[in-house]
Amino acid sequence: MSAEVINGKDLSYELKQEMKEEVNVLKHKGLTPHLTVIIVGDNPASKSYVRGKQKASDEVGISSDVIELPASTSEEELLQIITELNNDSTVHGILVQLPLPEHIREESVIVSIDPSKDVDGFHPVNIGRMMTGEDTFLPCTPAGIITMLKSKNIEISGKHAVVLGRSNIVGKPVGQLLLNENATVTYCHSRTNDLKAFTKQADILVVALGIPEMINDTHLKEGAVVIDVGINRLDDGSLTGDVDFDRAKEVTSYITPVPRGVGPMTITMLLKNTIKAARGLSG
Numbered sequence: 001m002s003a004e005v006i007n008g009k010d011l012s013y014e015l016k017q018e019m020k021e022e023v024n025v026l027k028h029k030g031l032t033p034h035l036t037v038i039i040v041g042d043n044p045a046s047k048s049y050v051r052g053k054q055k056a057s058d059e060v061g062i063s064s065d066v067i068e069l070p071a072s073t074s075e076e077e078l079l080q081i082i083t084e085l086n087n088d089s090t091v092h093g094i095l096v097q098l099p100l101p102e103h104i105r106e107e108s109v110i111v112s113i114d115p116s117k118d119v120d121g122f123h124p125v126n127i128g129r130m131m132t133g134e135d136t137f138l139p140c141t142p143a144g145i146i147t148m149l150k151s152k153n154i155e156i157s158g159k160h161a162v163v164l165g166r167s168n169i170v171g172k173p174v175g176q177l178l179l180n181e182n183a184t185v186t187y188c189h190s191r192t193n194d195l196k197a198f199t200k201q202a203d204i205l206v207v208a209l210g211i212p213e214m215i216n217d218t219h220l221k222e223g224a225v226v227i228d229v230g231i232n233r234l235d236d237g238s239l240t241g242d243v244d245f246d247r248a249k250e251v252t253s254y255i256t257p258v259p260r261g262v263g264p265m266t267i268t269m270l271l272k273n274t275i276k277a278a279r280g281l282s283g
């Protein structure tokens with residue numbers, strides 16, 4: 001079997017065309033969705049992600065601004081800025097780029113964001129809503145993964161989905177979203193004994209381990225769907241996923257590449273959440 005590749009870049013392009021139309025309609029009604037991104041310190045990877053978020057916002061007509069703060073910013077100062085943004089009715093979405101400097105507690109910052117502006121879907125209120133299956137802002141990478149599966153009409157209901165990784169941003173929520181779609185979900189992580197015994201059973205395997213090319217054909221069941229969330233930079237500067245793409249594609253039915261896979265979908269879902277925030281949560 002040779003897999004069909006789910007190209008996240010192409011799917012993102014299509015979704016962005018649709019969102020452009022939606023934003024135009026809102027603009028004609030006098031409403032321009034606005035995203036404010038806060039970045040603390042000068043982590044080069046974070047800066048590059050933030051530039052990507054601004055560029056994508058521009059592409060669909062969402063206005064955005066970036067508040068750049070020095071690494072020495074105190075938690076109190078950051079919370080004060082977030083309070084001002086919470087109270088600013090022209091700001092619809094607030095995103096604090098992670099990671100933060102060590103002296104700032106991530107949890108305090110996340111809970112300080114008004115849940116109705118939490119376009120990352122990281123606030124405990126929104127996580128709770130996701131768990132009960134209510135309409136809310138879904139975390140972007142997990143939402144992007146479900147959108148990719150649905151774009152190919154891949155059946156989720158009744159399937160065994162195995163998630164490798166248990167981060168708050170990807171692993172845990174993607175398992176929950178797959179459960180919401182009626183999959184049977186197994187979580188594996190760095191302490192799992194006999195990983196292969198689980199991966200071999202997966203109809204849908206989501207890999208978010210952060211270990212380059214850790215998963216290959218020997219881990220997979222014939223016909224499995226493989227979603228690779230890993231983005232690893234190799235010594236030669238090239239990017240690779242957590243899955244050995246060339247080997248895995250020989251046994252899978254569908255597979256996502258790296259780059260041009262899940263990565264572009266994450267930003268696209270952020271745009272979707274920002275439009276949702278501008279409309280009001282139920283919109």
Ligand code: GUN
Pocket residue numbers: 095096097098099120140141169
């Ligand atoms: N850092 C890495 N990924 C993300 C993300 O999705 N949102 C935020 N706020 N920070 C990140």
